[in-house]
Amino acid sequence: MLPNWLTEEYLQPRLRTYYNDDRLKVLKIWSKAATGKGENFVGIMTRIYVNYQLGDGSVQEKSYIVKQALPEDVPQAEVFFEYELYTREMDMYEFVLPKMQKLLHEAGISGRLTADAITVDREHSTMILEDLAPLKYVNADRVKLLDLPHTKLTLEMLAKFHAAGAVLKQRHPELLTKCFYTHFFSRDKKGYTEVYTGMFRAFLRFVNGQPNLKKSYGDKLAKLSSHIMEYGARVFDVEENELQTLIHGDCWTTNVMFHYDAEGSPQSVVAIDFQLGSCTSPAVDLHYFLTTSLREEFKDRESELVVYHYNALKRNLEKLSYTGLIPSLQEYQVQFERRRFMSLLANLFKPIMIYNGSEETSDFSSLYKETPEGIRYQNAVYDSDVVLRNTTNLLALLDSKKLLDIQK
Structure with a gap:
């Protein structure tokens, strides 16, 4: 489930900066969980898929890993914030x-x-990272x-x-x-x-x-x-x-x-x-x-x-x-x-x-x-x-x- 703020409008300028292409246009985003139950206790990991058009007109589809901090009301989150994880x-x-x-x-x-960081967003305690799976x-x-x-x-x-x-x-x-x-x-x-x-x-x-x-x-x-x-x-x-x-x-x-x-x-x-x-x-x-x-x-x-x-x-x-x-x-x-x-x-x-x-x-x-x-x-x-x-x-x-x- 994508957070409601992670939209095409949010991602587009960040991908433009990362790929150094100010005409890049995000067409579509969708997602699925990147880890199964019990595999990650410290945060929420989601794999997102993005369709985007480059400045030269070509269209690409790539995946990225979104890492989010746990919500502050989750019981274990307090200790993770104490240690500034x-x-x-x-x-x-x-x-x-x-x-x-x-x-x-x-x-x-x-x-x-x-992996490279596409963006680090401190307001949302989130990072969008390069997905290493397509790189084998x-x-x-x-x-x-x-x-x-x-x-x-x-x-x-x-x-x-x-x-x-x-x-x-x-x-x-x-x-x-x-x-x-x-x-x-x-x-x-x-x-x-x-x-x-x-x-x-x-x-x-x-x-x-x-x-x-x-x-x-x-x-x-x-x-x-x-x-x-x-x-x-x-x-x-x-x-x-x-x-x-x-x-x-x-x-x-x-x-x-x-x-x-x-x-x-x-x-x-x-x-x-x-x-x-x-x-x-x-x-x-x-x-x-x-x-x-x-x-x-x-x-x-x-x-x-x-x-x-x-x-x-x-x-x-x-x-x-x-x-x-x-x-x-x-x-x-x-x-x-x-x-x-x-x-x-x-x-x-x-x-x-x-x-x-x-x-x-x-x-x-x-x-x-x-x-x-x-x-x-x-x-x-x-x-x-x-x-x-x-x-x-x-x-x-x-x-x-x-x-x-x-x-x-």
């Missing part, structure tokens, strides 16, 4: 991403980072997750993103306004405390339902539960000698899109959804991405993949003539290890990300509230052999590193 993404598409893309282009680093970009299977070629391609893209972000922070710090120094664990905000503590409660309920896991980790996790927001904040803290850049903040299977060759091999990748970008260590993105998106059989390649990302990041920073301190590989590995608690926090979302059952919800609070619907949904997403194996392996690793103990 919509302002942040509009800033990303209007100011930050175009500047990052320009920096990369000027340095001779090829490849696009994301598609999502990989979120249930099967990513193999090594997909993973390495994404790590290369993140390395370009992180390098451009570091240079942008150095040369154009005014573009990274206050919202880019806010994240879900910011100590001066409380809205997401209920979300994470509720999701951790669901996780603990699952662990306590598995006798072996309960025996090994139940008591430790129960004691840990009141500390997770502070430990999450420490993950985002950056020391003076560490590399700080703009991260994507939500890089997982569904937020990257791949282009394939005729044999079905991935050739390029772009990122989408930029509500959670913030300035911190790039290692935060690595933990989140590798935890949520890498196939289980490749988990033992983690150290190799960190080196792969580091080498690409260093190479891009040098091409961009970055004048800040570039960490050595050993220093970067220490920075990565220092943020390993992020893997536990990211893992709270993973059962939802890979869930392929019949229990649906469009209510964000079902992820974390102990309502009948919430508990039913949480139990459904955890009812999986894959989730059990992931959890068993992750908790064993974290426990071996003393990360399930109370920290000083």
Whole structure:
């Protein structure tokens, strides 16, 4: 359903500007939902189709993605506005991403980072974006997750993103306004405390339902539960000698899109959804991405993949003539290890990300509230052999590193 203000008269001047054709005429607009029920809790996404006539008389039909903020009366909208998710993404598409893309282009680093923004409309908290589907970009299977070629391609893209972000922070710090120094664990905000503590409660309920896991980790996790927001904040803290850049903040299977060759091999990748970008260590993105998106059989390649990302990041920073301190590989590995608690926090979302059952919800609070619907949904997403194996392996690793103990 199109918003009533999105008319031919509204869209025409914006397409004229984007295509640099002051005689372009919009003939017709129609739409359909761009995501299914339960696929997007943060906003409303619609794919619109537009018939328009160019100045040379030719007629074209193209599709675009319209991203709207949730109405303010929707219960979860309040917390999204508190963390400025919509302002942040509009800033990303209007100011930050175009500047990052320009920096990369000027340095001779090829490849696009994301879709173009046709228009950013702050009055309506809406963006109209290029539709990547006609360009043959598609999502990989979120249930099967990513193999090594997909993973390495994404790590290369993140390395370009992180390098451009570091240079942008150095040369154009005014573009990274206050919202880019806010994240879900910011100590001066409380809205997401209920979300994470509720999701951790669901996780603990699952662990306590598995006798072996309960025996090994139940008591430790129960004691840990009141500390997770502070430990999450420490993950985002950056020391003076560490590399700080703009991260994507939500890089997982569904937020990257791949282009394939005729044999079905991935050739390029772009990122989408930029509500959670913030300035911190790039290692935060690595933990989140590798935890949520890498196939289980490749988990033992983690150290190799960190080196792969580091080498690409260093190479891009040098091409961009970055004048800040570039960490050595050993220093970067220490920075990565220092943020390993992020893997536990990211893992709270993973059962939802890979869930392929019949229990649906469009209510964000079902992820974390102990309502009948919430508990039913949480139990459904955890009812999986894959989730059990992931959890068993992750908790064993974290426990071996003393990360399930109370920290000083």
